[in-house]
Amino acid sequence: MQTAPIKPMKPWFQVIDDLGDHLDWEEFFGNDNPVELDIGCGRGMFLFNSAVANPDVNYLGLEIDYREGRRAASRLLKRELPNARVIGGDCKVVLSGMVKKHSVRAAHVYYPDPWWKKRHHKRRLFTQEFADLLAEIVEYDGQVHSWSDVADLFDIIRDLMDGHSQFSTQTPPPLNQPEHDLDYQTSFDRKKRQMGLPVFRGLWQRTGKKN
Numbered sequence: 427m428q429t430a431p432i433k434p435m436k437p438w439f440q441v442i443d444d445l446g447d448h449l450d451w452e453e454f455f456g457n458d459n460p461v462e463l464d465i466g467c468g469r470g471m472f473l474f475n476s477a478v479a480n481p482d483v484n485y486l487g488l489e490i491d492y493r494e495g496r497r498a499a500s501r502l503l504k505r506e507l508p509n510a511r512v513i514g515g516d517c518k519v520v521l522s523g524m525v526k527k528h529s530v531r532a533a534h535v536y537y538p539d540p541w542w543k544k545r546h547h548k549r550r551l552f553t554q555e556f557a558d559l560l561a562e563i564v565e566y567d568g569q570v571h572s573w574s575d576v577a578d579l580f581d582i583i584r585d586l587m588d589g590h591s592q593f594s595t596q597t598p599p600p601l602n603q604p605e606h607d608l609d610y611q612t613s614f615d616r617k618k619r620q621m622g623l624p625v626f627r628g629l630w631q632r633t634g635k636k637n
């Protein structure tokens with residue numbers, strides 16, 4: 427019996443160690459279209475839907491869990507989408523060392539892990555340091571989107587971002603009413619909304635002048 431050849435995951439999935447010291451977007455995507463990041467992209471629903479809907483935008487997912495990152499990438503690979511990729515590894519390593527300052531049009535952080543137990547709160551992604559990293563990599567007038575179903579966690583995110591001197595608070599666009607099972611922002615968005623949980627959403631714009 428003949429089996430279909432397995433398609434290599436590269437370039438849809440790569441790990442940090444496979445990449446050089448810094449990411450040159452033009453080299454990485456093969457064009458100079460704007461770049462948006464999906465930080466903690468999970469299974470890649472946002473990456474896939476956005477890349478299909480906006481072929482002139484490049485999307486990069488960052489995912490510390492390689493298994494989830496590969497799942498996301500295999501979705502992109504099936505359609506051989508040229509404008510979406512996943513990097514496996516800690517987003518903080520990528521954001522702090524590999525991404526050129528003010529080179530990202532938008533950063534999306536959907537449903538970051540709540541780490542419910544108090545002794546685990548220090549593992550939460552969205553901290554002052556993380557907000558400062560976003561301010562460094564997002565271009566002037568660029569945007570940060572973050573959603574969560576966890577009120578306490580969203581309060582922290584909102585306080586950090588509303589209080590940040592380099593972001594201004596914006597009103598997120600109205601929440602869509604999904605028409606089918608893939609018509610959600612992310613997999614977690616689908617799961618939480620189908621459970622009837624609330625969704626808290628934030629949008630912030632990087633302040634400062636474009637050069």
Ligand SMILES: C[S@@+](CC[C@H](N)C(=O)[O-])C[C@H]1O[C@@H](n2cnc3c(N)ncnc32)[C@H](O)[C@@H]1O
Pocket residue numbers: 465466467468469488489490491494515516517518535536537538539551612613614615
């Ligand atoms: C609750 S899930 C949400 C996934 C996706 N954003 C969604 O809404 O369906 C949080 C994701 O963030 C990833 N994550 C947590 N810390 C991370 C880090 N430091 N760097 C990259 N990904 C991270 C987790 O592995 C997980 O897949």
